[in-house]
Amino acid sequence: MNLKSIPKLRPAERIANSFTEMLALGVRNREIYSSILRSALENNSDFVGVWTVWEPDALDGLDRQYRNTPGHDNTGRMVNFWQRRDDHIQLDPVTAYDAGDGPDWYRVPQQTQKMHVMGPYMYPIAGVECQIMSQVAPIVHNGKGIGVAGIDISIESWAEGAIRGENLCRSDVFDDTLDHGCVLLDESKSVVHLTTRAKRLLERHYKLSDSLPARLPEGLSYESCKPQRVQSSWTTKSPALSVEHLTLPVQCHSILLVTEACREEDVPVTLTPREREVRHWLSQGKSNEEIALILGISPHTVKNHLNNLFDKLGVNNRYAAALAEAS
Secondary structure, three states: OOOOOOOOOOOOHHHHHHHHHHHHHHOOHHHHHHHHHHHHHHHOOEEEEEEEOOOOOOOOOOHHHOOOOOOOOOOOOOOEEEEEEEOOEEEOOOOOOOOOOOOHHHHHHHHOOOOOEEEEEEEEOOOOEEEEEEEEEEEOOOEEEEEEEEEEEEEEHHHHHHHOOHHHOOHHHHHHHOOOOOEEEEEOOOEEEOOHHHHHHHHHHOOOOOOOOOOOOOOOOOOOOOOEEEEOOOOOOOOEEEEEEEEOOOOEEEEEEEEOOOOOOOOOOOOHHHHHHHHHHHOOOHHHHHHHHHOOHHHHHHHHHHHHHHHHHHHOOOHHHHHHHOO
């Protein structure tokens, strides 16, 4: 299988789908799966990591034989993590995939059987803590999620691509579903790029409707490296924004990570009747198209309702929206 030029739009999804097809064909050789991951990393310079995590004995039933071998931990599960640091590529096992009930990047894609995008967050790449973003897609067999495949890019790579206007950063895959709203600023604090979530938050809190404003609203652009609360300029009913400033070694650029801070307990989350209907069918596992058909509205309208749900509930994915409390 040639992954020499994986399209950058949905690489994690394409790898996971390839694994699903291989399972259906009876392919169980771990070296083949591992070689696909390595090939994807070698031939995509934007990636710093390509990896997979499988449920116990889900691939070949041979976990015991693979305990503590390269790319495996003491469980023997298929947890290969090919990673790049400078020009060096190495294989290690993925870590922290079994913390608590399982981290969102592992649990959510399996349960929703949808691709999940997360970050920025810190994770060790080849032994060095890096700020990365990830795409994670479920591996599905016989209708059940049995693992995930993921790709990581560094926040610096994301910023460089945004400066150049490349599809990796402009695509809906990253911009629509990142955990934070990301605002890329140049040395003069002018706005270079806004992700979709950042645009929604700025419109919600500041009535900022420009697709790419020259400057940010007063109060957002500051130098603190720790998350700070910033109250909306025109509404006291919405939660404050939480803003974190990151300095990048990329042409003197910086990033603001913008999200809604935790709501006060005395401010209830109230949904409209239509939003409650959309959320109900969302909890039943329906797709946007299916919800649109049930409610007699367009898929685009369903997406707008989902965006409103995400903002009101302070979540960033369908699974969390279905579980969040609201009235």
